Amino acid sequence: MEVLNSIEKVRYMVNMWKKEGLTVGFVPTMGYLHEGHKSLIEKAINENDKVVVSIFVNPIQFGPKEDLSNYPKDLKSDMKLCEAEGVDIIFNPENKAMYFDDFSTYIDINELGEELCGKSRPIHFRGVCTVVAKLFNIIPANKAYFGEKDAQQLAIIKRIVRDLNFDIEIIGCSIIRETDGLAKSSRNSYLSKEERKAAVILFKSLEKAKDILNNGEKNSEVIRKVIIDNIEKEILAKIDYVQVVDSLSMRVVDKIEKSILVAIAVKIGKTRLIDNFTFEV
Numbered sequence: 001m002e003v004l005n006s007i008e009k010v011r012y013m014v015n016m017w018k019k020e021g022l023t024v025g026f027v028p029t030m031g032y033l034h035e036g037h038k039s040l041i042e043k044a045i046n047e048n049d050k051v052v053v054s055i056f057v058n059p060i061q062f063g064p065k066e067d068l069s070n071y072p073k074d075l076k077s078d079m080k081l082c083e084a085e086g087v088d089i090i091f092n093p094e095n096k097a098m099y100f101d102d103f104s105t106y107i108d109i110n111e112l113g114e115e116l117c118g119k120s121r122p123i124h125f126r127g128v129c130t131v132v133a134k135l136f137n138i139i140p141a142n143k144a145y146f147g148e149k150d151a152q153q154l155a156i157i158k159r160i161v162r163d164l165n166f167d168i169e170i171i172g173c174s175i176i177r178e179t180d181g182l183a184k185s186s187r188n189s190y191l192s193k194e195e196r197k198a199a200v201i202l203f204k205s206l207e208k209a210k211d212i213l214n215n216g217e218k219n220s221e222v223i224r225k226v227i228i229d230n231i232e233k234e235i236l237a238k239i240d241y242v243q244v245v246d247s248l249s250m251r252v253v254d255k256i257e258k259s260i261l262v263a264i265a266v267k268i269g270k271t272r273l274i275d276n277f278t279f280e281v
């Protein structure tokens with residue numbers, strides 16, 4: 001396995017593989033890899049001849065009051081995980097290689113970015129779309145792997161690939177959870193022992209909502225209320241949003257008639273966590 005920070009080198013390697021007729025899988029990450037990332041990497045390894053994992057904490061997707069400077073890092077441990085999985089290249093560029101001082105070209109998204117995390121984190125998806133487009137240009141892979149944990153991000157990336165004709169297939173991967181149900185996240189490492197216990201409220205409240213949907217509830221306000229009431233019982237939890245949206249357009253829905261995404265963002269102490277599930281009618 002090679003760890004490359006040069007844009008030219010990684011692009012050269014991927015183009016060379018493709019000329020040889022090999023297929024290339026790409027897993028973009030911000031590092032501090034856990035079982036969630038590992039599941040994406042495993043899928044990429046199974047479906048491709050070669051796999052590139054990028055590790056880049058993208059500064060332009062963090063708001064001024066967000067956790068960019070504290071974002072956890074452990075390249076050694078990430079290298080170990082990638083090596084064990086059979087990854088061929090880790091692409092680990094420096095900020096200055098990715099963003100010129102006068103960097104000025106951004107990719108924006110309308111409709112799909114307006115609700116959920118797009119509402120709470122106004123510049124977030126512009127940063128995500130821009131870095132993903134850059135990475136797809138640097139690493140011309142056949143397939144790229146993204147987690148359903150970031151469901152809005154996945155929907156947005158599928159849309160930019162369609163709208164801007166990127167020659168890459170986007171593969172969504174299911175959410176990997178801790179044994180108590182908490183979705184694995186690099187940000188879980190911020191939680192104190194007490195907060196970690198409290199954090200299970202996200203999963204538990206989503207499970208309650210799922211039960212009600214399975215019993216035939218069609219009113220999204222009822223679903224939201226069940227989740228909100230549940231989360232509010234947890235003293236360490238503060239709701240950012242609880243929303244029911246159409247799983248393709250990410251628009252808020254009142255009546256549940258098509259495939260929906262139930263998505264939540266909750267602060268446990270200072271740590272903002274997200275979770276979701278999709279429900280097919």
Ligand code: AMP
Binds near residue numbers: 029030174175183
């Ligand atoms: P991040 O490093 O947080 O930017 O995540 C990189 C990729 O891993 C994204 O596509 C995430 O959706 C995915 N991911 C993160 N956590 C999980 C998880 N618990 N289960 C599945 N995918 C995940």
